[in-house]
Amino acid sequence: MSTIALPRELPPGVHPEPTSFWRKYIFSLDHKVIGKQYLFYALFMLVVGGLLATLVRWQLAWPGKPIGFMGKLMPEGMPGGVMLPEFYNSMFTMHATIMIFFAIMPLLIGAFGNFVVPLQIGARDMAFPTLNMLSFWTAVPAAVVIIWSFFVTGGAAGGGWTSYAPLSAIAPKGQTLWLIALLLLGLSSLLTAVNFITTVINLRAPGLTFFRLPLTVWALFVTAVLLLLALPVLSGAMIMLLFDRVLGTTFFLPAGLVISGQPLTNAGGGQALLWQHLFWFFGHPEVYIMILPAMGITSEILPVFARKPIFGYRAMAYSMLGIAGLGWIVWGHHMFMSGMNPILGTTFMISTMVIAVPSAIKTFNWLGTLWGGSIRFTTPMLNALAFVSMFVIGGLSGIFMASTPVDIFIHDTYFIVGHIHYVLFGGSLFGAFAGLYFWFPKMFGRMMNERWGKIHFFLTFIAYNCVFFPMHFLGMRGMQRRIYDYTEYAHLKGLQPMNQFMTISLFVLGAAQVILVLNFFLSMRRGPKAGPNPWLANTLEWQTSSPPPHENFHDIPTVHRGPYEFSAPERADDYWPQNEAPSGRSVTAHG
Amino acid sequence: MPERQKGPPRVRSRGRSLRVALFALGASALPSLASALPFWLKLPENVSTYGGQIDGLFYLILWITGIIFVVVEAVLLFFLFRYRHREGKAAHYTHGSNRLEVIWTIVPAVICVVLALMSRRSWAEIKQSIPQGAMNVEILAEQFAWNLRYPGTDGKLNTADDVVTLNQLHIPVGRPVVVSLKAKDVIHSFFLPEFRVKQDAVPGMTTRIWFEATRVGNWEIVCAELCGLGHYRMKGFITVETQENFDKWLADQAAEAAKEADQSS
Numbered sequence: 001m002s003t004i005a006l007p008r009e010l011p012p013g014v015h016p017e018p019t020s021f022w023r024k025y026i027f028s029l030d031h032k033v034i035g036k037q038y039l040f041y042a043l044f045m046l047v048v049g050g051l052l053a054t055l056v057r058w059q060l061a062w063p064g065k066p067i068g069f070m071g072k073l074m075p076e077g078m079p080g081g082v083m084l085p086e087f088y089n090s091m092f093t094m095h096a097t098i099m100i101f102f103a104i105m106p107l108l109i110g111a112f113g114n115f116v117v118p119l120q121i122g123a124r125d126m127a128f129p130t131l132n133m134l135s136f137w138t139a140v141p142a143a144v145v146i147i148w149s150f151f152v153t154g155g156a157a158g159g160g161w162t163s164y165a166p167l168s169a170i171a172p173k174g175q176t177l178w179l180i181a182l183l184l185l186g187l188s189s190l191l192t193a194v195n196f197i198t199t200v201i202n203l204r205a206p207g208l209t210f211f212r213l214p215l216t217v218w219a220l221f222v223t224a225v226l227l228l229l230a231l232p233v234l235s236g237a238m239i240m241l242l243f244d245r246v247l248g249t250t251f252f253l254p255a256g257l258v259i260s261g262q263p264l265t266n267a268g269g270g271q272a273l274l275w276q277h278l279f280w281f282f283g284h285p286e287v288y289i290m291i292l293p294a295m296g297i298t299s300e301i302l303p304v305f306a307r308k309p310i311f312g313y314r315a316m317a318y319s320m321l322g323i324a325g326l327g328w329i330v331w332g333h334h335m336f337m338s339g340m341n342p343i344l345g346t347t348f349m350i351s352t353m354v355i356a357v358p359s360a361i362k363t364f365n366w367l368g369t370l371w372g373g374s375i376r377f378t379t380p381m382l383n384a385l386a387f388v389s390m391f392v393i394g395g396l397s398g399i400f401m402a403s404t405p406v407d408i409f410i411h412d413t414y415f416i417v418g419h420i421h422y423v424l425f426g427g428s429l430f431g432a433f434a435g436l437y438f439w440f441p442k443m444f445g446r447m448m449n450e451r452w453g454k455i456h457f458f459l460t461f462i463a464y465n466c467v468f469f470p471m472h473f474l475g476m477r478g479m480q481r482r483i484y485d486y487t488e489y490a491h492l493k494g495l496q497p498m499n500q501f502m503t504i505s506l507f508v509l510g511a512a513q514v515i516l517v518l519n520f521f522l523s524m525r526r527g528p529k530a531g532p533n534p535w536l537a538n539t540l541e542w543q544t545s546s547p548p549p550h551e552n553f554h555d556i557p558t559v560h561r562g563p564y565e566f567s568a569p570e571r572a573d574d575y576w577p578q579n580e581a582p583s584g585r586s587v588t589a590h591g
Numbered sequence: 592m593p594e595r596q597k598g599p600p601r602v603r604s605r606g607r608s609l610r611v612a613l614f615a616l617g618a619s620a621l622p623s624l625a626s627a628l629p630f631w632l633k634l635p636e637n638v639s640t641y642g643g644q645i646d647g648l649f650y651l652i653l654w655i656t657g658i659i660f661v662v663v664e665a666v667l668l669f670f671l672f673r674y675r676h677r678e679g680k681a682a683h684y685t686h687g688s689n690r691l692e693v694i695w696t697i698v699p700a701v702i703c704v705v706l707a708l709m710s711r712r713s714w715a716e717i718k719q720s721i722p723q724g725a726m727n728v729e730i731l732a733e734q735f736a737w738n739l740r741y742p743g744t745d746g747k748l749n750t751a752d753d754v755v756t757l758n759q760l761h762i763p764v765g766r767p768v769v770v771s772l773k774a775k776d777v778i779h780s781f782f783l784p785e786f787r788v789k790q791d792a793v794p795g796m797t798t799r800i801w802f803e804a805t806r807v808g809n810w811e812i813v814c815a816e817l818c819g820l821g822h823y824r825m826k827g828f829i830t831v832e833t834q835e836n837f838d839k840w841l842a843d844q845a846a847e848a849a850k851e852a853d854q855s856s
Contacts, residue, residue, distance in 0.1 A: 166778070167817070254795025255795065256794075257775070257776055260776075272778060272796070306682060309685065310686075311687045311688075312687035312688075315692045337791050338793065339772075339790065339792075339796050342715075346711050350704070353704060353707040354704070360695065368687060368691065370674060371670055373674045374681060375670075375676055385667070385671070388667065392660060392663050392664065399652055400653075402707075403648055403710040405714050406710070408717065409645055409787050411815070412815040477630075477631055478782075478813075483823045485824075488823060490810070490811050491635055495631065498631060567682040567684050574682070
């Protein structure tokens, strides 16, 4: 390729790379560095969130059993190592908050989005590099505030990640810090969203039409639009809740509230359900914000390792648009039991059933991509396949709660917890693992170890299913979510062995991640050199060196075809880079 | 075991055949399997009149999604085996098929819409209609208890002769009960697992729901919405008894309350 291995002679209009440590690694404007910053940020928070989950599961397996060292570490929440109910509430609240906002979103959007989008569209950087830096450095104080909240009086927020009012309006100080942290993070995500949308619309390389875009870019573009439209609603609601807490407003506080025998003085005129409407108007698109990028990554990886064009490219793009459109009219399915008018429940049930269709289309097209392929079982491919098979479970279990009468029973039970973990771990996180193994060579110029990658994959896949699949059974027995001690209840008798099995599986799942961490850091230094295109892929990021130079491409590439032209019969090579000039007889490529 | 009592038929004739089919599917599949299954693979026992409909829908969806699950995963595994990389064998070059796209758009859409329509009928009966001749109870949820209020001899709520209990809900068997749900402080959720009843109690709102027990017995009331540090122990007790026993119990409660009022005055 002409774009690689040239001496460092800068093309016109390109600024030289900064040389100072601070400008190069800390306050960098380079999307690749910012992407890596997000990657480390997200992986760190993933570990924090995982440890919180371990505490939650400990309590569920052995209610009230002390953990000696935790008594010293958290004397207020776990005196003598025994977890208090309010501490337990903080644990699951912060587990979900950190995983959703501080781990999965930064990982999929901040890390992969930032790193991959400009490279895949053949741009030198994001449209607004300074805004990009600001967006990362707004996310950092958010993380500081959320971790700080563990150490204030009353502990971290304990009202669930959904923080339903009025409970969240009367909760201790940790809830205020929760709101501030998420407001900061919301601002950060808004800056990112504006940047992604502008970049994809304006900075695509010549010839790169929308229907020649890699599906990762499609997914992140749609995600950015959802973020831009959904986050202001959440931010608005959170500002209102913050005002209720500190300024004495009553947006969510109806008249006549009596808390622990004391009438609440600043109550009246508010609506408790208003919070839920605002939260879920954001919250349902949010679920798609977390799954769409992983769908994009999967759609990227399956063709590369099946050596076959993606099946139904346009159907893939349109189904993402379908999800993005329908995602706005399904929020009420979180509120079937809330006391919302049941007729409204019926309309939300129908829209919710319909939104299953685009996901089904995507699944069938992934199967179609594998059909007739020449499949290589690399680590990225295994994780992408895990995404497909686990997302099927998460998608199908959603049908149960979409049906309003069935939801009467399973609402607020572990069935829901199982469902969301099949979407967010089985889906988003396996997608993120796939992306990590896939783009690691591009990010760091070296390959990750395949053998350890596979060991990590199989251990994770098996342990993951042992932790989360039994949640459906717990839900079928009516075990409530967010419950400190279920052994109090007659209908939950006999479920402790299953809970213990799940917790022990979680220990295995956690231990397996040590392999990933070691593989990640050791490969960064010792892995074999990757070369520009180790997977023989077509998209533009593989047509420059690994890692790419500061300006990404010496000359901006010109795109001649779609991103997944694998095994075209008229070619000797089974791949066909998007920017390779057509030679001789021109072929009508898909696009 | 006490005799199973049947409630008055309230099923509208419209949609009866559909519902019969639904029950038949659940009923034919269940007994053969049920005895062999461990307890955690089954829903808890059902003791309300409409619980059977909910369970029927649950098992119907379980069958449909279960079959789709098995087929999709089997096809996936088959493709992974059949189309694994082998030297000298190239992948099939294709960009897709519009006919297949249409098929796999329409089929899931039809399944989902049919499920939605079937669910709508049960939902309307359970949440949108209140049966005649029901007994009224008011439940006021607070952190972390259930306050229950029964109409006294005048049969009306919120009068001087109301009977009030804490965490003890008694209802007669075979008669619909209408609950007016309220909350004092934060959101709670009134959950009776064995009755397939769940409804949030929201401060500032009164939500009316109904259910009808099919047999006498004792079960628990569960709070299903996180309501603070004592959420896990916000437990109540529901006793279903015959109308005579219920009337006697209510009279005893009223007498006891009157005696206490006398002593304190």
